[in-house]
Amino acid sequence: MFLGFVLTMGGSSMHNQMVVRNEPMRKNFRNGRFRNEEAMPLGTSATxxxxxxxxxxERKVDASPDEALPVRDLDQEQLRQLPxxxxxxxxxxxxxxxxxxxGEFWLLDPVLSKRASPFSFIGPKRFHRPPITVADLPPIDKVLISHNHYDxxxxxxxRQLKGKTRQFLVPLGVEKNLIDWGVRPTDILSFDWWQELNVGQGLIAFTPARHFSGRGLNDGNSSLWGSWVIKTPDxxxxxxxxxxxxxxxxxxGRRYGPFDLTMIETGAYDRDWPEIHMTPEQSVQANIDLQGHTMMPIHNGTFDLAFHAWYEPLERVARVADERNVRLATPVPGDILNMRQLVTGTRWWQSLMPQERSLASA
Known part of the structure; x- marks a missing residue:
């Protein structure tokens, strides 16, 4: 389990004419390594x-579900029929x-393998099957990657997507991984923070995050990490x-907000790495800072990457969202959300929690 955690956490061919450089961020790159804008002193026990x-x-409690999680299966025809x-x-x-x-299909941080790991036999294993396989996906116009950690x-x-994807949008340095895996350099756009891409549907911008990168022992922070903004006319x-x-x-939030939907990391947090992952309370505050109308918690419910129970991120974020009057969307994998008629979903995880935990949180 520990090896899986370490591997998951991480041990250009840019078409410049397509990318608007608002604020070149070379100050975030020094001595061959990328840096956060805010210093990241590690916790005293985070060695x-x-x-x-x-x-x-340390004994882990309810790290994975005891029964199958709900999944709505998808197929290509169903996706094509969406207006x-x-x-x-x-x-x-x-x-x-x-x-x-x-009309275009885009993917964000697609990980559809059985494990979030460089190995097929060890590392964090999925709690549930993906709603659709790569083979069953329709042709993909864009794949957007936030950073190069295994999850x-x-x-x-x-490798499965490269033959059916028109364009990969990645942070600076991540293009090297894709090229090694057979993606054509001409199909890759690499972004620094605050760089924008004008597309037929509107605007894509790569924005900062407070994290790190690395897939091995010697490549720490040699590629960038960040977040994505997607704006259409509506x-x-x-x-x-x-x-x-x-x-x-x-x-x-001040530059690109307000947002109709924020998809915000809510999971894999711990007292020993507070600088790189948010607690659910901080995730809700991030949504408020971003001027988000509806928040969808992500980064939970699929892999065991921390010490907390699998359902704890969802339970805590639901509680604080209620307290702070934040609208929460909690779809099960495979649910289709229409942005013009956004349905928030049910608190599906509560029926799968051990009864004593459910009663304690009621």
Whole structure:
């Protein structure tokens, strides 16, 4: 389990004429490594051996569900029949999201493999099947990647997608991974923070996050990480990728908000890494900073990546959203959300919680 955690957390061919450089962020790159705008002092116990001791000694409670989680199966014909005059959002699990943007299919951080790991036999394993396989997806116009950790950038998924995807949008440095996996350089656009791409449906912008990158022992922060803004004439979406809480959410909200839907990391948090993942309370605050109308918690319910129970992120975020009058969308994987008639969904996880936990949270 610990090895899986370490591997998951991480141990250009840009078409410049297509990208508007608002504020080149070379100050976030020094000595061959990318940096956060806010310093990230690690917690005193967040050392390799400190975490190893916790993984060995600390008892985890309800780390994975005891029964199958609900999934709405999807097929290509069903997706094709969705109207082309609107925007649809479909959560696939963890942080993977499928969009139908006025007829085009886009993917955000697609990880559809059995494990979020470089290996097929070890590492965090899915709690539920994906609602659709890569083979069953329709042709994809764009794939947007937030950073290169294994639970956000999956080699097997990308290799399957390269033959059916027109364009990959990635942070600076991540293009090297894709090229190694056979994606053509001409199909990749690499972004620095605050760079924008004008598309037929509107605007895509790559915005900051407070996190880090790396897929091995020696490549830490050699590629960038961030979040994505998607704006059409009628809708505005935000996708957080992974991030600790920071002032950048307010900056993004002032520049690009308000947002009709924010997809915000809510899961895999812990006292030993507060700088790189948010608590559910911070996730709700990030939505408020972003001027989000509806928040969809992502980064939960698919992989065991921390010490908390699998349902805790959803339970805590629902409670604080109620307290702060924030509208929450909690679809099960495969649910189709129409941005023009946004249905928030039920609190489906509560029926799957152990009874004593459900009673305690009631």
């Amino acid at each position: 390799f051996f400190g975490l190893l001791k916790r993984f060995i000694m 082309n005059d609107s925007l649809f959002v479909i959560r696939l699990g963890h942080s993977s999201v499928l969009l139908k943007v006025y 956000h950038l999956d080699k097997a998924t990308i 809708e505005s979406l935000f996708f957080s990728g992974d991030s600790g809480y920071f002032h950048g959410f307010g900056q993004i």
